[in-house]
Amino acid sequence: MGADLFAHKAAGYEQEKRRIDVVTHIAEEIVDSVSLNQDMHLMDFGSGTGLLLERIATKVGKITAVDVSSAMNTQLEEKRSSLPCELELMPVDLAEIMPQVCFDGVISSMTLHHIENLPVVLSRLYTLTVDKGFLVLADLELEDGSFHDEPDGVFHHGFDRRKIVKLVTMAGFRDVKLNRIHAVPKNGREYPVFLLIARK
Ligand SMILES: C[S@@+](CC[C@H](N)C(=O)[O-])C[C@H]1O[C@@H](n2cnc3c(N)ncnc32)[C@H](O)[C@@H]1O
Numbered sequence: 001m002g003a004d005l006f007a008h009k010a011a012g013y014e015q016e017k018r019r020i021d022v023v024t025h026i027a028e029e030i031v032d033s034v035s036l037n038q039d040m041h042l043m044d045f046g047s048g049t050g051l052l053l054e055r056i057a058t059k060v061g062k063i064t065a066v067d068v069s070s071a072m073n074t075q076l077e078e079k080r081s082s083l084p085c086e087l088e089l090m091p092v093d094l095a096e097i098m099p100q101v102c103f104d105g106v107i108s109s110m111t112l113h114h115i116e117n118l119p120v121v122l123s124r125l126y127t128l129t130v131d132k133g134f135l136v137l138a139d140l141e142l143e144d145g146s147f148h149d150e151p152d153g154v155f156h157h158g159f160d161r162r163k164i165v166k167l168v169t170m171a172g173f174r175d176v177k178l179n180r181i182h183a184v185p186k187n188g189r190e191y192p193v194f195l196l197i198a199r200k
Pocket of ligand 1: 006023045046047048049050051052066067068069072092093094095108109110111114115
């Protein structure tokens with residue numbers, strides 16, 4: 001496992017209002033668009049400090065938080081007792097290690113642009129999802145590289161909408177739908193954010 005790229009960011013991660021705003025929008029869209037219930041076990045891929053999963057936690061029975069950063073996982077661990085659903089932390093790099101479990105659905109926010117080999121990871125997410133389960137991915141649309149102040153670990157400057165739909169389809173998912181749901185204000189401009197929903 002390489003260096004923890006979020007080690008110096010984890011403690012102050014939730015102090016940026018625009019970060020909270022974007023995840024709040026993503027969570028609201030997920031709750032409005034996907035049918036969730038208390039029998040469900042979800043994976044939050046790239047769960048970070050848990051901003052997304054804590055907004056979904058009242059709707060499902062269990063969430064497995066998959067994240068390679070031990071600093072981010074430490075922040076999430078502190079929230080465990082206040083979460084209304086069961087939480088499992090899986091501190092792995094999904095590009096390297098394949099969990100031996102299946103999920104009713106996968107949610108993920110602002111993580112895809114950190115994944116170098118997307119076809120491999122999307123294919124893993126497909127394998128890890130039960131039949132008819134769902135995939136929800138939220139991330140930046142294509143940008144000019146100015147969004148991140150630090151380029152380490154950023155492998156994509158957002159995503160072309162058609163290309164990400166194609167990659168998800170090639171991984172095996174069907175009924176792929178993508179909508180622009182938000183725009184992050186930064187550097188005096190706005191960076192659009194998409195939400196993609198698909199089915200296995
Ligand atoms: C920008 S943060 C987003 C955190 C959270 N989803 C949110 O929206 O606030 C991206 C997270 O993805 C994690 N991550 C990046 N690549 C990963 C991989 N291959 N496997 C597991 N986690 C990964 C990072 O450690 C980081 O915590």
